[in-house]
Amino acid sequence: MTVEETRPRRRQARGERRMSEILDAAAEVFADLGYEKATTNAIAAAAGISPGSLYQFFRSKEAVAQALADRFTAQMRGAHGEAFAPADLAAVDLDEVIDRVVDPLVAFNVANPGFKALFARPDMPAGLAAAAAPIQSALLGRVEAILAVRAPDLPPPDRARSARVLVQIFQAMTPVVVAAPEEEREAEVRELKKVLRGYLAPLED
Amino acid sequence: MTVEETRPRRRQARGERRMSEILDAAAEVFADLGYEKATTNAIAAAAGISPGSLYQFFRSKEAVAQALADRFTAQMRGAHGEAFAPADLAAVDLDEVIDRVVDPLVAFNVANPGFKALFARPDMPAGLAAAAAPIQSALLGRVEAILAVRAPDLPPPDRARSARVLVQIFQAMTPVVVAAPEEEREAEVRELKKVLRGYLAPLED
Amino acid sequence: MTVEETRPRRRQARGERRMSEILDAAAEVFADLGYEKATTNAIAAAAGISPGSLYQFFRSKEAVAQALADRFTAQMRGAHGEAFAPADLAAVDLDEVIDRVVDPLVAFNVANPGFKALFARPDMPAGLAAAAAPIQSALLGRVEAILAVRAPDLPPPDRARSARVLVQIFQAMTPVVVAAPEEEREAEVRELKKVLRGYLAPLED
Amino acid sequence: MTVEETRPRRRQARGERRMSEILDAAAEVFADLGYEKATTNAIAAAAGISPGSLYQFFRSKEAVAQALADRFTAQMRGAHGEAFAPADLAAVDLDEVIDRVVDPLVAFNVANPGFKALFARPDMPAGLAAAAAPIQSALLGRVEAILAVRAPDLPPPDRARSARVLVQIFQAMTPVVVAAPEEEREAEVRELKKVLRGYLAPLED
DNA sequence: CATGAATGAGGGTTCATTCAT
């Protein structure tokens, strides 16, 4: 009994490990070559498996990217999950609000350079954009929530647009921050925050 | 004499028209599919010619993209060539400075939706990035020049960085502006300008 | 009347000159690149005409090679036409017989490097080999005739075979002779003659 | 252990067999059509595989020809490897020397009709000629060695030239020998030997 | 007749995917 349960479980566990390894490899290859130029054979090789094995875990190249997107989404959610929780959001300084939102996001992007490398590319199958959507909309929702507290007079439609603008700014500057050498990263982040602040401050009056 | 001169001229004219048509088609196809997925046969078909004909005008797929880049560069230079000229740049209102820089650029991007579509993609051969570089650095230089006048106290290194940030913001938000439906474009542009102003204003003191 | 006759004649003359120029160009290009790699456009360009014009004179690439072969054949016939004539063939020294046959052939091949370059290649359409056949068989016939006089005891079938062998030797060594630098050509020809002599001498007894 | 070793070995064996089959097919197609006109798809089809499979074993069309050249070289080396060994080369009859050199070479060429067909063509990429060079120079070297013993008075430069001439004769006449119908082959070989003898004999005095 | 742009079949090669082992 114990044996019978253990074996499948081990199998499953090994399978999940394999999938994870494949995704690691895929993240690397996608980051290096871009979605189009990355070959499934290259991903399989980077994962130390055969092309055939890759297809035992993923139905297609796109499915690999999808799964990678999902994993990124999950990781990201974890990364800044509780950042916004405090109810005293209204009381705190604007700069601190920005810090609390931006810092974990930057940390995540620095830790996962493959993320932007994959999703910044507009040359991916439609399905991929969909996979990236949840994370985008989660971020959007939270920024809107913050605006609702910090700029209560802003009419909802304007609020939605402003949130979009803020997210856009962030996403535009992230690649530069990630690509910057360690010692200049701090300065780049400061600029990013300046931009956000310059746009946010007038909304708060 | 007239005849002898006319014939080559006509030929040349026809050739240039064809090249232009091919570039139009290429802009469309590249915009739709991205550089990698765009096939030379598709471009030829979109231009209403045979694959072989395309190669009478362009040595390779990359050469087509190169030529397209060059054409964009030339068009863009024309589009906002004199926008910055006024020597009274120091006297004028910040909002007007922004208007004078942003408006022609937006107009160009709206008129040439393929531009961003092609150059936003990081999956292109090295040569292409080089083709896009002049326009980017021209823009950068002008923004720096403006900063030199409007924020003379800013140390040059900071000035360079600020210019980069401003250009980045612009380039990040342009796709949204271009993609927006006619009736909302104005509003999007307003937001873009707000962002730029929010970042610029503190630098001027 | 005079006019009516003159114009066509001039036309014809010009046409024949054009054809000749094309063949000159073709000989060069074929010699440089080989039959397969030579493009009709390259031949036309070398002849200073347009691709379309080439096809006004020759129905196809193969036809050009055919005509070139024919011209070579004619030239060659002229080159050593009377070399064998003397009835005193039986009296003369073997070495002189060889000289009288070999020298004009070598001279022709040196003067027309394109000849071997084109016909030494086995990658040509079947028709071309046919075009080269007459010259080959003419040469063969004359060598047989010589053998008939110099080695009258040789049974005809053996004679034919020997003739073939002699021609083969000659054709095998010609490219080397042609390719040799001026100052070594003489020595190469001497070797060629030695080989021929070594094979011929025993037949004469 | 046995199993673990057997599997890769089988794989390798199958791979080598496939490579060999492809080379067989290539030899045929190259022989029929020449290097240029031979298409990789035709080779693949002749080998009973798909175009893609061919490229699993050979990086390019040229690589196929290269490998074919290498195989020919190896086979040929084996074919007449020990033919020249005897130290009593000086004592033996000239005719027997010729027999011992010519017979295995002829046998090889009869057994591998594709060999000459491929290497006689001057229209191949530069790399191919290089692949054929070793065999040529090996033959050349051995002939020179023989001359050194049989015609010791010949000055080295003359010896080199004579060796070249002998090899040339052989290579020029081989195609005819190979192409000859079975029952006439013997006679052709006899002629070939006569030519060689006629050139060699005077050198020996 | 000349021109040279236009044609389009076909060549070498790649790669996502499948399948026999």
Add this chain to the structure above:
DNA sequence: GATGAATGAACCCTCATTCAT
């Protein structure tokens, strides 16, 4: 489950040939 050879459609590009001017 794993392997990696096999597949074949599709890509970029060439070139012999045609045809409108």
